[in-house]
Amino acid sequence: MQDLAVLFKGNNFQRLMGGLGVTLELSLISVALSVVLGLAVGVLMTLKNPVIHALMRLWLETVRIVPQLVLLFLVYFGLAKTFNLQLSGEAAAVIVFTFWGAGEMGDLVRGAITSIPAHQRESAAALGLTKAQSWRYVLLPQAARRLIPQAINLATRMIKTTSLVMLIGVVEVLKVGSQIIDAARYDAPQAAVWIYAVVFFLYFFACWPISLAAGWLEKKWS
Amino acid sequence: MDTEFMRKFLPMYVKAAGLTLRLGAAGILLSLVVGAVCCWVRFAKVPVVRRVAGAYIELARNTPLLVQLFFLYFGLPKVGIKLSAETCAVTGLTFLGGAYMAEALRSGMEAVDPVQNEAGLCLGLTPAQNLRFVILPQALATAIPAIGANAVFLIKETSVFSAVALVDLMYVAKDLIGMYYKTDEALLMLTVAYLALLLPLSIAFSLLERRLRHAGFGRAV
Amino acid sequence: MEKTVLEIRNLTKRFDGAGVLNDISFSVREGEVIVIVGASGCGKSTLLRCINRLEQPDGGEILLDGKPVGGGDMVAVRRQIGMVFQSYDLFPHMDVLGNLSLGPVQALKRPKAEVEAEAKAALARVGLADKLHALPRQLSGGQKQRVALVRALLMHPRMLLLDEITAALDPEMVREVLNVVLDLARDGMTMLIVTHEMRFAEAVADRVIFLDGGHIAEEGAPDQFFHHPQTERARQFLNTFEFDSIKKS
Known part of the structure; x- marks a missing residue:
């Protein structure tokens, strides 16, 4: 237990928090880009055009089936080699997570739009609302209630997935944790179990409140 | 593309894919067991244990597998608990997957109309018979899409196993990139290997899902 | 004098402190058909559900063939009391x-071949001989309810509880289901029926029980209840089914 003290030695704690900051920053940028792109992608996905439909489908299936770590490798190592484009790990991470997140978000948006029953559209029209008015007052509020909890869940998945970036050399919370453990391997041989437990709970307390909020909204709006 | 190189290292990929598949399958099956137990504990309202199951599900769902594995593989040995890399991998995958499977099964159970339970009881079935013949077939049919999605998700998650020194697909690819600088070939084979593993699984589950939906019971999730 | 099949003594049920059933007592003789009527929320369904313990009563006693129901083995009791619900x-x-053979084969452990032969014959009697291998979703609402009735009957129950079994049906299907119930009544099946079909109630009932605010407000022969109700509450209730006096002015 006394090896946990390593956490507060020197500036270790600040460094770990800094690592968490990198994790959250990468997640936040990727989530924000995914939401913006995903809204557009989702609308594209509802179009009947067969070419767009097939392309969107291919994109979605790709990000669903290929592991995020493989995508990271493809972008980080593959782009560097093929196009002689030396990306930083952070840039590769944002590209991959946005590519993945925008696809998933797009599908959520598509699901939310198509889930509105046809009779809602019809009764809005029957009330004499214009198309814009029925979207504004009837259809979008219903779609949003379905979309928002799912989008929040996607955000927690993206935060968790950010842990992968240490495997392409980004120094985030898990990597900082390993560095602290390495530096203290003689003074505090048991530090590993404590530091990794701390990192575990840091992730937990970053994601859990967001999951709770999603669950709460889902229950409230269902 | 250096096809000679690719042919030479193909057996390494095949072996690594075998490892991924073996550990992934073990993790998925154990996840289903853990998930079923958690789901049962929550539905049967077993006191205390039910809270523990709830806490476990929240912990597992809100933390990354990579961090769980670091704790198991690098942390625990320092306090005298030494597990092999494979044991760590399967334990971590089960810890993560059990929570997801529990949620999939729970939503399946909740989708069964309560009147079905009553109808079974009114026929004089015992609670166990009712579960077996009336409730479970319907709950599982509803849960199948989510179980399938979880299975694909868990196989994808195995890609972090290389971090605990298991020679999986990622490990082989990284090795080949590092040693021979054959980046394109290594990455192509890596991607193809994962597609070969996951595409059939994904297609099989969507066919099963379509058949179940065609059978016309259970709600879409 | 026929035997008493079911006896209910001082049955009480509360939800969140509010009384739904207060001190209900009556008995059902063998072969008797009792129809329970009353406004929505008067506790009719709760009464039926208390009898086979889908709801736990808060007080009183229920006796089936003289033996108290509850406490111990509800499975055995439920095998003797058939129930059909409003929803499919x-x-x-x-x-x-x-659907038809699950109960007899699993709960009663009867031989499968024997049960299936009986199921076929019973299905033919309600005009559904060709539906033996149909799935429920391929049946109309009326057909589903007829199958549900046959399913309950194949357990050879001492009595049937029917909980608004036509309430979810399109009007043209109500008749085909009620005809089956009328046939059962003629064959001497003991039944406790909750329904909103007043004409049917009058035709099938040996006795009518009018529930109001969780009490038995009035009880009597159908002739008397429907044409000469004794209480003001019953008159008001029966009036809600009358449209003759309403005119578009």
Whole structure:
């Protein structure tokens, strides 16, 4: 237990928090880009055009089936080699997570739009609302209630997935944790179990409140 | 593309894919067991244990597998608990997957109309018979899409196993990139290997899902 | 004098402190058909559900063939009391034959071949001989309810509880279901029926029980209840089914 003290030695704690900051920053940028792109992608996905439909489908299936770590490798190592484009790990991470997140978000948006029953559209029209008015007052509020909890869940998945970036050399919370453990391997041989437990709970307390909020909204709006 | 190189290292990929598949399958099956137990504990309202199951599900769902594995593989040995890399991998995958499977099964159970339970009881079935013949077939049919999605998700998650020194697909690819600088070939084979593993699984589950939906019971999730 | 099949003594049930059933007592003789009527929320369904313990009563006693119901083995009691619900409670993952044979084969451990032969014959009697292997979703609402009735009957119950079994049906299907119930009544099946079909109630009932605010407000022969109700509450209730006096002015 006394090896946990390593956490507060020197500036270790600040460094770990800094690592968490990198994790959250990468997640936040990727989530924000995914939401913006995903809204557009989702609308594209509802179009009947067969070419767009097939392309969107291919994109979605790709990000669903290929592991995020493989995508990271493809972008980080593959782009560097093929196009002689030396990306930083952070840039590769944002590209991959946005590519993945925008696809998933797009599908959520598509699901939310198509889930509105046809009779809602019809009764809005029957009330004499214009198309814009029925979207504004009837259809979008219903779609949003379905979309928002799912989008929040996607955000927690993206935060968790950010842990992968240490495997392409980004120094985030898990990597900082390993560095602290390495530096203290003689003074505090048991530090590993404590530091990794701390990192575990840091992730937990970053994601859990967001999951709770999603669950709460889902229950409230269902 | 250096096809000679690719042919030479193909057996390494095949072996690594075998490892991924073996550990992934073990993790998925154990996840289903853990998930079923958690789901049962929550539905049967077993006191205390039910809270523990709830806490476990929240912990597992809100933390990354990579961090769980670091704790198991690098942390625990320092306090005298030494597990092999494979044991760590399967334990971590089960810890993560059990929570997801529990949620999939729970939503399946909740989708069964309560009147079905009553109808079974009114026929004089015992609670166990009712579960077996009336409730479970319907709950599982509803849960199948989510179980399938979880299975694909868990196989994808195995890609972090290389971090605990298991020679999986990622490990082989990284090795080949590092040693021979054959980046394109290594990455192509890596991607193809994962597609070969996951595409059939994904297609099989969507066919099963379509058949179940065609059978016309259970709600879409 | 016929035997008493079911006896209810001082039955009480509360939800969140509010009384739904207060001190209900009556008995059902063998072969008797009792129809329970009353406004929505008067506790009719709760009464039926207390009898086979889908709801736990808060007080009183229920006796089936003189033996108290509850406490111990509810499975055995439920095997003797058939129940059909308002919503379609057929098992959607089994065909009609599977639905019909599940109870007799699994609960009563009867030989499968014997049960299936009986199921076929019973299905033919309600005009559904060709639906043996249909799935519930392929049946109309009226057909589903007829299958549900046959399913309950194949358990050879001491009595049947019918909980608004036509309430979810389109009007043209109500008749085909009620005809089956009328046939059962003629064959001497003991039944406790909750319904909103007043004409049917009058035709099938040996006795009518009018529930109001969780009490038995009035009880009597159908002739008397429907044409000469004794209480003001019963008159008001029966009036809600009359449209003759209403005119578009």
